[in-house]
Amino acid sequence: MSRLQDRLEARDGLKVRGAARPSLVATVDLGASKIGCFIMKADGSQRMGPDGEQDRTIQVAGVAHVRARGVRGGAIVNMEEAAQAVAQAVERAETMAGVSVSAVTLTTAGGQLASHRVRAGVSLGARPIGDQDLSRALHMALAQARFPGRRAIHLLPIGWSVDGARGVRDPRDMFGRELGLELLVVTMDEAAFNTLGHCLELAHLQLEGVVAAPFASALAALEDDEMDLGCICIDMGGGSTSTAVFAGGSLVHVDSLAVGGAHVTADVARGLSTTLAGAERIKTLHGSAIASANEDREMIEAPPRGDDPGAGDRPVRLGRPRRAPHLAEAASGPAFCAAAGVLHRAAFGPREAVASRILGGPRSVRDGEARVGVLNRAAGWLRENL
Numbered sequence: 001m002s003r004l005q006d007r008l009e010a011r012d013g014l015k016v017r018g019a020a021r022p023s024l025v026a027t028v029d030l031g032a033s034k035i036g037c038f039i040m041k042a043d044g045s046q047r048m049g050p051d052g053e054q055d056r057t058i059q060v061a062g063v064a065h066v067r068a069r070g071v072r073g074g075a076i077v078n079m080e081e082a083a084q085a086v087a088q089a090v091e092r093a094e095t096m097a098g099v100s101v102s103a104v105t106l107t108t109a110g111g112q113l114a115s116h117r118v119r120a121g122v123s124l125g126a127r128p129i130g131d132q133d134l135s136r137a138l139h140m141a142l143a144q145a146r147f148p149g150r151r152a153i154h155l156l157p158i159g160w161s162v163d164g165a166r167g168v169r170d171p172r173d174m175f176g177r178e179l180g181l182e183l184l185v186v187t188m189d190e191a192a193f194n195t196l197g198h199c200l201e202l203a204h205l206q207l208e209g210v211v212a213a214p215f216a217s218a219l220a221a222l223e224d225d226e227m228d229l230g231c232i233c234i235d236m237g238g239g240s241t242s243t244a245v246f247a248g249g250s251l252v253h254v255d256s257l258a259v260g261g262a263h264v265t266a267d268v269a270r271g272l273s274t275t276l277a278g279a280e281r282i283k284t285l286h287g288s289a290i291a292s293a294n295e296d297r298e299m300i301e302a303p304p305r306g307d308d309p310g311a312g313d314r315p316v317r318l319g320r321p322r323r324a325p326h327l328a329e330a331a332s333g334p335a336f337c338a339a340a341g342v343l344h345r346a347a348f349g350p351r352e353a354v355a356s357r358i359l360g361g362p363r364s365v366r367d368g369e370a371r372v373g374v375l376n377r378a379a380g381w382l383r384e385n386l
Helices: 003-017 079-097 131-144 190-202 213-221 224-229 261-272 276-286 334-359 373-385
Strands: 024-030 034-048 054-067 103-108 114-123 150-162 165-168 178-189 206-212 231-236 241-247 250-257 299-301 315-317
Touching: 024 054, 024 079, 034 079, 054 079, 079 190, 103 190, 103 213, 114 131, 131 150, 131 178, 150 190, 150 206, 150 250, 178 190, 178 206, 178 250, 190 206, 206 213, 213 231, 213 241, 213 250, 224 231, 261 276
Parallel strands: 024 103, 103 206
Antiparallel strands: 024 034, 034 054, 114 178, 114 250, 150 165, 150 178, 231 241, 241 250, 299 315
């Protein structure tokens, strides 16, 4: 029996079992430079989670990746090639794991990711706050989360408040007159979501859900203390650069733009009149985020591009861009600067960002919307150093 038949039968089995908790978890990372697949298995053991419930432990059973095809800047530009690449990555992971999967969770930085904050409040009685009060506040917040043309992929609580006192992690069993909830809704373009689903259908897979790539990267790279203190995770991919901002242990902002490492490679190829493969090799072997004393005297070989000798067959000196004070070399490129601009806009809004550019500082905010401290500090650092 072919793997395609196994996959189709497994998909039908999932429909029969309904909401049964799956023993396999498969994810596909759809990037502009590579497409990867992870297959995880539940090992049967359980541990006590932070919420007091039993959590299963899983182990990685299969890993595979292939060169991306049909994807550019986080968006699918050739459906057939992208579906073939996804199917190839999944099949290789299935071979390694010795299983067949029928549904996957997709991670992507494309689809015009955006985040929105929604606030809701409900009145309380004389009794302690219970689960039904949390449910009422959540349903009221969800009723406001209406974004035409957008698909919600994450609904994450930023924090609770009791009688205006913010920073409450768990309001249950507390007393008060009003319970407030601030919810972060991460959305993507509806058409892009449908395109991703159709791509998986062509690969004979079901779409279980979409995860924002910067959120997934942050969960893998950041410690709990870093999220509590406030930090920004910048995920620089081949075709896009995405950001995830955390404060108080919660995700507070997500954004993405179509500028990535491939643009740096293209700039090197144009500047040295070399091939993209040669430029990628130069960037990989000679690029560094740490400045050295002899960097301006370093000589490298640039391969020729076709019949145009350009810089080929002769050593060239790689010039370094002018750096801002106390700014690492990696932060001098266009991808970092673009990500910095996105964060500055998120901290102050479009009008305040323009005002700070012209007048040298952000205008005071009088509207009642609280600005997250980590965003203010990041924007202030950017103004001082860029």
